[in-house]
Amino acid sequence: MIQVLLNSVATGGIYLLLALGLVLIFGLGRTANFAHGDFAVWAALIYIPLAGSGTVPSVVAALLVACLVMAAAGSLLGSTLFRRLEGNLEAGLLASLGLVFVLQGTAASLWGLAPQGADPFVPGVLELNGAIIAWQRLAAVAIAAGAVLVLWLVLNTTRVGAMVRAMSEDSEAATALGIPTTAIRIGVFGIGALLAGLGGVIYVTLFRVTPYAGEFLVLKAFLVAALGGASSILGVVTAAFTVGVAEVFGTQYISASFRDAYGLIALVIVLIARPHGIGALQVRRV
């Protein structure tokens, strides 16, 4: 039982890390970035050869490089492509679908199609009353918790956070009030992509990825975002752990073949109960 619980938390933590950046970008620019998972995969694939030897400095350097490259790419896209399509939500979504293909195709050309993995930051397992869990999974949860905490503090206690919240409420009014919307937009896209990169690197230390794995990662991230309503960090955290618990407990006590269906069942229940969506994903009532 402890084992199952720990595993649920770890799974939820990984999903949370993947969903955070997506939700941040969605909340601000209302851009549904389908390429989010591919950012994560790119970060992972950049990380693997750099981390190579596995010594502490090389791992830290590789992690930094992978995340910063993604942050740069995210800001660049946020300030060019997605900025140009701002205001036309559907076009932004279509462009992100195009971006999925561009990132997948170039990743496949650069790194080949073979699944790749990386060594965990923290080797070994923790034994607790007969339950066994890899330290790396707990590290993933800790990093996710840290990211959530920092994000929450920045958004809710700082001036910049207030500006971001103001922009996601009403971008035009925020501009009129003198908020540097362009700079904030670039920053938020960069941080969203950075979080994707962080999630991708952590993911690849636990599982193997291929250049096409992004569609799986973004699926889980969107599932969490759709469940959590993509409006508040708390909702996303709850949703990530709901999916984690549903998947791990379902696998343990019902059937492993349907592992990915349990999160969907949760979403279906939410959709039946709230057909107009929840949080930022809801249809705007006029």
Add this chain to the structure above:
Amino acid sequence: MGESQMVVRPRAGTSWDWLWGHRRAGMVWPLAAIACFAVPLLVEGARGQNLLIRAGLLAILATSLNLAFGLGGRLSLAHAAIYASGSYAAILTTKYVAASPILAITAALLAGAAVGYAVGWLTVGLEGISFAIVSYAIGATLVLVASRLNITGGVTGISIEGDFSVVPLGPLTTDLSARSSKLVLVLLALVISLWCFHRIRDSRFGIALESQRDDPILAASLDIDVSSLRAHAMGVSGAMAGLAGALSAYYIRHISADLFGAGLAIESVVIVVLGGAGYLLGPVLGAALVGIGLELAPFAPGVRRAATGVVLIILVVFFRHGVAGFLSGLLRHRGTRPHQRRRRHDTAQEGPR
């Protein structure tokens, strides 16, 4: 959107006018159907026929998406999963029930419609990108589940063997295992799909669908039942996607879940947008360009995928109406019909009409 008008359950006696609609198609459709039989005589090489079959299947899938997205404004990313349900239904009935193509195609139509309706019903209250996200979450999860089940053969997939494909139709008896008859079958199915799209678009159902796309609140205030309209659109569109899936299963004879991933969902969107969303022949043009043009280009698979993505981005940024929109812009002096009018968002960008 007002919650009170947005009834989630359909009323009794929903508008099914599109089934009979008005008739003014002329001779184009029968001639197109006859022309399908001539295609294998014109294209004899195996490579050419394979390319045409693949492009034809993509065109049917894209026509189905064109119905949901082009007419209904529902950017569905669940269509790859619906297509998959048609494929699996066809193969499983062939394997476990009877080796009859007619039965298999019926099963695929039903499976596609069922999955389409299910997605449509669950998402009636969602619009725009919220719908796209949730439809992606549902569709991709279904495909993921299919990749872990025993009955679908998991990641290795399932195949059909044996002499299953002879259709006993008197003088028209055909052996569907021959490549050229598969080609004819796919092209015929494409013509039928296009005919359905055409009839639906000109029917009250299609006009209502377009009106809810452009302004759901106005549509609801005109006593159009927006919710059931959306569900029906996904159901009909799903049946069409299921048909494409069944034919693809007959064509490749071995299917596995990785065929139906986000790649297929995005490819069908690229085709619809490239051809021109809402235009009858848009998906055909798009499928020809993507399914034949990009295939013939000397690209490695990864580069081809990246090129497809670049095409989509360029289209979205610069040419929102696709090839069909561009062509019909040239022919605009011939007068526009209601369904050729541009969508609200688009007029802001290009300002046609």
